[in-house]
Amino acid sequence: MAAPKRFWKQAGAVQTPDGWGVALDGRPLRTPGKAPLTAPTRALAQALAEEWDAQAEVVDPSSMPLTRSLNTAIDRVGEKHAEVVDAVAAYAGSDLLCYRAPHPEALARRQAEAWDPLLDWAARTHGARLLCAEGVMHVAQPEEALARLRAAASAHDPLALVALHELTVLSGSLVIALAVSAGELAAEEGWKRSRVDETWQAEQWGEDAEAAAMAARKRADFLAARRLLDLMTDPS
Incomplete structure (x- = not known):
């Protein structure tokens, strides 16, 4: 078309x-x-x-993240708030921050430095203490912690929930998304912390041009989601 x-x-x-x-x-x-x-x-x-x-002569929807988000909030999320909350909350069961590299030690240390403070914040702010494991084997999270994080997501109105969904999907972490949504973490810093593993790999083996281009697009969408939250509460 x-x-x-x-x-x-x-x-x-x-x-x-x-x-x-x-x-x-x-x-x-x-x-x-x-x-x-x-x-x-x-x-x-x-x-x-x-x-x-x-927009130039041809309309490019990919260059209109705010418009896309508002359309989604009005047409879809308003009537399906609980379903979107469930989709966002599901990320807590396999949150990026909970899966740590057993080696090399330098990567494990970098993960801990970036991610431990956020897990502590989630425990302190939302009463949700998530468990960590080495490797990629699934770790079952406490039901109470999952319920508390779902409640935190559910507190977002439709438009804020669209932003939270973007932040969560792009980062792979509901905890990062909630911290950015709450203003606990700047968007750029949140993106950086979600890319600890990718940054490490690029430092060791070099950066693939195609992967870098995709990461740049995702970063732009991540920052746009935080900008949406700022604009929707701007009193000016």
């Missing part, structure tokens, strides 16, 4: 009875499900408009 072509001259944020929206040449945008594209803050609506204004 051919990509849609740009048909508008100007995009702008507009105030609506339900919040803020985006208009293309004065015509309000709707989601793919035909619902009004409504943002909770002017700052987010303005950022959405900038995504649309940045």
